[in-house]
Amino acid sequence: MIKNCPICSSKRDVYFKATIINKYEVSYLYCNNCGLLQTEYPYWLEEAYSSAIADADTGLVARNIAISKRLACIIFFFFDPQGRYLDVAGGYGMLTRLMRDIGFDFYWSDLYCENILAKGFEASTTTNEFCAITAFEVLEHIYNPIEFIQKSIKDAGTSTIIFSTDLFEGNPPKPENWWYYAFNTGQHISFYQARTIQFIADKLSMFFYSYKTIHILTYKQINHHILLRIMAGRLGNIGYEYVRKRMNSKILTDHKNLLRNL
Structure with a gap:
């Protein structure tokens, strides 16, 4: 049975079928109304997440370093550099640690993965009010994105989510033409x-800002859109150097506080 689109409730059609995890033939459903492409209900996820982080994700470190630079610029120029932030579905804690190394007060949460690199900075160690939450490379793993965004924002007491996911334009790419389907892992389902995303923003009465793979949904209007695009793009590397020199890294203070709490 094909369920209606979880974003706009429209009927969907099977766009193509593909084999995932080298064993399950899965239908990919396309919604002509809002443009969401999604697998059928993902009954294989427990098997797909036998390891929370896919072994084949060799870009994990490089991706987090690149994201931390863009994110540092976005927060510094458009939000509160001295505020508190939460990385949801934060994996091993790499992004949280990188952001704290730069000087931002970041915390971690993840229901399915062990915090290895940002121990002592779990969401439970601080108050549940954050300037924004981040969710990088998460929404493609979510079956009901609206439910996920609403709950994450509410739980964090915030009005903004900054996230990443690769987008396509027009008709969905053919299975052989887009690596992002990640058929071998079975973890990418949406x-x-x-x-x-504009559909989601309208449904939640939020503003939507986007540049390539980085996106912001917020209840607060952001001015200077051109600067936002610059900071989210390659020129963000220049902006990052400016930000880094004006922030105070938490490497040493975190080290002392963690030793004190042992």
Whole structure:
């Protein structure tokens, strides 16, 4: 049975079928109304997440370093550099640790993965009010993105989520033409267009800002859109050097506080 689209409730059609985890033939459903492409209900996820982080994700470290630089610029220029932030579905804690190394007060949460690199900075160690939450490379793993965004924002007491996911335009790419389907892992189940995320924003009465793979949904209007695009793009590396020199790294203070709490 094909369920209606979880974003706009429209009927969907099977766009293609593919084999995932080298064993399950899965239908990929396309919603012409909001543009969401999604697998059928993902009954295989327990098997797919036998390891929370896919062994084949060799880009994990490089991706987090690149994201931390863009994110540092976005927070410094458009939010409160001295505020508190939460990385949801934060994996091993790499992004949280990188952001604290730069000087931002970041915390970690993840229901399915062990915090290895940001121990002592779990969400439970601080108050549940954050300037924003981040969710990088998460929404493609979520079957009901609206429910996930609403709950994450409410739980964190915030009005903003900054996240990443690769977008497609127009008709979904053919299975052989887009690596992002990640058929071998079975963990990517939802695929978006800009208009899909705009649908989510409209439904939640939020503003939507986007540049390539980095996206912001917020209840607060952001001015200076051109600067936002610059900071989220390659020129963000220049902005990062400016930010880094003006922030105070938490490496040493975190070290002393963790030793004190042992």
